[in-house]
Amino acid sequence: MIGSELDAFRVTREPYYQPVGDEVAVFEAAYAARLPVMLKGPTGCGKTRFVEHMAWRLGRPLVTIACHEDMSAADLAGRFLLEPGGTVWQDGPLTRAVRHGGICYLDEIVEARQDTTVVIHPLTDARRVLPLDRRNELVAAHPDFQLVISYNPGYQSAVKDLKESTKQRFLAIDFGYPAASVEAEIVAREAEIDHDLALRLVDVAARSRNLRGHGLAEGASTRMLIHAGRLAGGGVPLAAAIRSAIVLPITDDPDLREALQSAVSACLQ
Amino acid sequence: MIGSELDAFRVTREPYYQPVGDEVAVFEAAYAARLPVMLKGPTGCGKTRFVEHMAWRLGRPLVTIACHEDMSAADLAGRFLLEPGGTVWQDGPLTRAVRHGGICYLDEIVEARQDTTVVIHPLTDARRVLPLDRRNELVAAHPDFQLVISYNPGYQSAVKDLKESTKQRFLAIDFGYPAASVEAEIVAREAEIDHDLALRLVDVAARSRNLRGHGLAEGASTRMLIHAGRLAGGGVPLAAAIRSAIVLPITDDPDLREALQSAVSACLQ
Amino acid sequence: MIGSELDAFRVTREPYYQPVGDEVAVFEAAYAARLPVMLKGPTGCGKTRFVEHMAWRLGRPLVTIACHEDMSAADLAGRFLLEPGGTVWQDGPLTRAVRHGGICYLDEIVEARQDTTVVIHPLTDARRVLPLDRRNELVAAHPDFQLVISYNPGYQSAVKDLKESTKQRFLAIDFGYPAASVEAEIVAREAEIDHDLALRLVDVAARSRNLRGHGLAEGASTRMLIHAGRLAGGGVPLAAAIRSAIVLPITDDPDLREALQSAVSACLQ
Amino acid sequence: MIGSELDAFRVTREPYYQPVGDEVAVFEAAYAARLPVMLKGPTGCGKTRFVEHMAWRLGRPLVTIACHEDMSAADLAGRFLLEPGGTVWQDGPLTRAVRHGGICYLDEIVEARQDTTVVIHPLTDARRVLPLDRRNELVAAHPDFQLVISYNPGYQSAVKDLKESTKQRFLAIDFGYPAASVEAEIVAREAEIDHDLALRLVDVAARSRNLRGHGLAEGASTRMLIHAGRLAGGGVPLAAAIRSAIVLPITDDPDLREALQSAVSACLQ
């Protein structure tokens, strides 16, 4: 039974998630063995949604932390605050998940500074402890605690990459864009539009994804299709909706915009 | 109904705004679906004025934050202040907008450090939450909250650009300079000068914009025309007004200044 | 009427200033329209003296801030200080000028970090406000408030330059060295020497300015001539005075020193 | 007899450790002479497990510190905390081990900043003292104190390496992957699978280690084999278990993944 500390982090409604492979089974086996998991894949393909779904499925609170380059180990583990009676220790979000048995999800872990990755090491092997040096405390992980991180292979560079000694501590699950029919189902449901319109948007996405590596850093994500669908559903003409939700955000290069735009026009005919 | 926290941020008088396309409709549809919006365009073309106009139109308070490279996530989200009774949490401007249902406008978002862009991620998807880790609070966005950012494509470089995972979260609206007659109307109205004089200033601007890419980083903005108009209206000879408001600020290169100056002289004949 | 906050910053005696063009008229028109002004020109040519003169002429207190690369927005806007009863907000020099209606002069603005330039943006357009985010306050500028910045075009580089979106917000006034007779009058008056001696010093300056670009970063400024005049007036032989006030400070390169020295000798014959 | 300060750091159950050479004897002799020890070897080969085993064997508490580039000397030695009665000194983890006679294990010492390595120098020669300058205290090491560091030669670069004056202060023990039969025994025991399955996993590891230097930074560690074994033991098909535990974490390069995958398939036939 979990204390009330994490009650705000419970996922109370089932998040819609459409499986595309054996990812649910692998995650459940990993959780059963309490092995840490790394979700790999491009932006907007559903990694966050998946971990929310699994948290709901396993009945665990979910503490999500978006990593960034100014995040320090103290932002994760906790710090002393000055109170009238002196300094008082405040657990950070990771420590709360460790102590009270939540799933802790570190989104885009490579963005964080190296001290962040080092602080999670003793949580990912047989020790399952979190040392709070400043507090002289060794927190043994709650039996239900689970660590999940995400990682976008397209972003990494020599400067910013996980250390080998970190990578080898995680099981990995690969994510990609779903098959067209599955993606259309997701878009239709999330944007509250009909399946045909969703299929046309998925077609647009497919064409944009073909431009990846030809000037585009990434193609349109499922998320962008949902945006276009919602704008269209809200009364904006389809072409204008696609322009606002997909073409304009994805690139500022006039040639690429033209290429994208004519691909879009072809789909809309 | 919105609490008094944001009363100072209400736009009480209608800001003059001259639409140039379907930007008002797209923004209204985006607001109806609570999708975050990115305004793209060069400096001084009216992005700030547009968002003020929309805030007035939608009856929402507007919290504007000019981003810069030393701005941290705490500047947006809030921090603990030391008070006699210990530390007291103070909401940052973003948190106030999130809690009380304002429109939060992050001007020139790419200037900010990466932790700033990461902090807005959970506000831009289905979750619509702002995690305040230091306070152990998950702020659910007020139903009226809306996020708007601006972005000047001319400024970006490899070092300073939005991450793909940020870009894909926003609808985009493109801004450019208005058509000559529209721009003259704006200048005449704002500088309180007659339409003919305004048209001559717009003519000067058009010539300066042709020099863009030939040494000039940007041409004269609508704002500069208004400045020149107000100086001239205040009794400064037109040539001197244009020199002070347009030629001298825009470049220090002697050749470019000469080219600009002769273009101006041609207009003034 | 202005509160006593800025009394220490009133310019009580008329600072001597010799106009060289229409700069006084342009500044007065700019002030009448409350348009922000940028003073451009090389070091030691009288920009600071000019703004002091205008402050005296317009009867406004003058708050001068010398910008540098470690200056942050808080140094301008203000910060919380720890007092017995908790933290107390202290207005920074810019905020004082904004609130109480002074002229705020940011000397060598490009030296400051970017957050400094961003903080002045909302003061330079129709809004005329200064947002104090940490205090949750939006300070409306006093009707008499005026913003002036200085800028030395000779110093800028790709790394350190004003952003286009800052430049376009200011009217500009160009400064250069005054004509010889005017400069001699200034030197004679400031160094309390006779006009003939002043003219000989101006002649020395002219020769040093010809060496600009041939190894010298800048020629002798009017300020240096006044220094030489005061030393000579204090009994130091003229050649030694010129050496200490002009030749030795301006360069350490033996060849340039020799070239300068022989130019000086020619003047002194 | 050791004070209760380090009781939480006692290793109460014997950690399973399979010796591969004379490392136990060398460590015991080093401990008898209180000479500091450096463990060298690649990630996941059992250095941490070895030091836990030795701490158990010698009956000493073990204080493990994972070094990182933001770790400062104060993180090791201690700092002043603000308490109601003023500042109070808090020993850091190194100081606790020094004072109370534990084994202090600095994992991946080169990751730490240089001040960290300098702080341990006086502990590694005849002086055996830890100077706490901020506290004006010279802590004489407890007779039972021992210092151990780890070092992965594969990671070092010109920028990040131990100084010669640090290296020469430590005895060194080399670690590598164990022989196949020994490794299988370890995997079988740790993953609770049968020896045959373990041997097949060791075979997979051997093939991945052959790819080291041909694109792979490191081959599969013993730790990864245990992960695969536990997933398989939990019901995941063996090929999927190996894919999640070894192939996907180790590389994102499509060609390397294919090479690895076919090596795996060969083993599984």
Place this chain on the structure above:
Amino acid sequence: MIGSELDAFRVTREPYYQPVGDEVAVFEAAYAARLPVMLKGPTGCGKTRFVEHMAWRLGRPLVTIACHEDMSAADLAGRFLLEPGGTVWQDGPLTRAVRHGGICYLDEIVEARQDTTVVIHPLTDARRVLPLDRRNELVAAHPDFQLVISYNPGYQSAVKDLKESTKQRFLAIDFGYPAASVEAEIVAREAEIDHDLALRLVDVAARSRNLRGHGLAEGASTRMLIHAGRLAGGGVPLAAAIRSAIVLPITDDPDLREALQSAVSACLQ
């Protein structure tokens, strides 16, 4: 009359100083006109001694500040300290000299960060004020206040140099090594050795100075000769004294050491 704040900084005994040109007269004229002075010259040639001598001669307290790259404007101007009754302002050493009329000597000014040089600008022109922005105070300089800086032209580089707008604010006095007979007199007096021995040391120095630019960064300074003289006077054989005081400190290059050593041997024959 000067307050007791600077009493500890009075130069009570006449510092021995042997003039080598008109530097005393120029400094006195500069002080009479309160013009700031820059002392230029290589290390160990007597700049610090000169300013101490002038402070004694003019009867002014001397506040010396050795600049370094981590020195900030607050180190010069002052800062708030936390006291039981809240924060209390503490004047920095520059502010004390400005308020109470001392000579402030900024040694090796280019080493300091740029904000330090900017803070002294308003003290070096007609304004003679020091703005303490954090305290909202404009300190008018005491009539006796004088600013002196030192500058070693041999050290400057493109990265670390005074800005033109700083250089032009100072009179300059050049320093070099004194003539041989003068230098011998100084050495004899300071090391308490006889004139002949001093002359031999000056001879050694001359030869080392000839090696400047041939591998040596600088030749032996007068200071080093005094060191050698004092060692010799204390019973160390002359050759060993020269070796310890001059040869070994000046270079680690074996060839240069040999060249220096044979030059020394020649002098000692």
Place this chain on the structure above:
Amino acid sequence: MIGSELDAFRVTREPYYQPVGDEVAVFEAAYAARLPVMLKGPTGCGKTRFVEHMAWRLGRPLVTIACHEDMSAADLAGRFLLEPGGTVWQDGPLTRAVRHGGICYLDEIVEARQDTTVVIHPLTDARRVLPLDRRNELVAAHPDFQLVISYNPGYQSAVKDLKESTKQRFLAIDFGYPAASVEAEIVAREAEIDHDLALRLVDVAARSRNLRGHGLAEGASTRMLIHAGRLAGGGVPLAAAIRSAIVLPITDDPDLREALQSAVSACLQ
């Protein structure tokens, strides 16, 4: 007579030190004249031992400070601590030695930041003062105070070197490895082994030192020989002891290890 502040820093037992030249006499003469001393030489050759011996010989307390790149001037000079009655000044280790007459030994001074070297300048010339600007105090050095620094010429680079103006302030004493018979005596005594075994270890060291510059950064230090001797004395076979104490710590390069190992084998036959 020295106050109790430095009692903990007295060297109470004579540290064994075997002189190799006139270093003891030179140091005593330097101390008699209170001239600062710089000890130059490679790692592990006895500089620290020498200064401890001299402190014992002269009956002075010894304050040793290991410099590192994050050490600031405040770490040496002192800082304000927050106490119930407000901030309280705490002398740093250098200030304690200056005030109470100890020998202050700054080990590897070049590692420290530049502000550290600047803070010691006024202590190394006729002034013998330590300015504590933050406390507005000028500490006159105790008559017995002496400053000693160490410097390893093999480590310096263009980036990290003492400034000429620092070097010229110190007498220098050179250190190297002792002659074989002397070194064997030291090793036999310190490792408590017989002279023959010590001689064999010295022979190993000599061969390793010949590899310096052929891939090895430095040869085996005397310290390493003592380590090997103590391991061998503790029962580890001689070859294994040399391997752990010398071969493995000194290099990770397989070829160099083999070269070293065969040199060792030759010695052991």
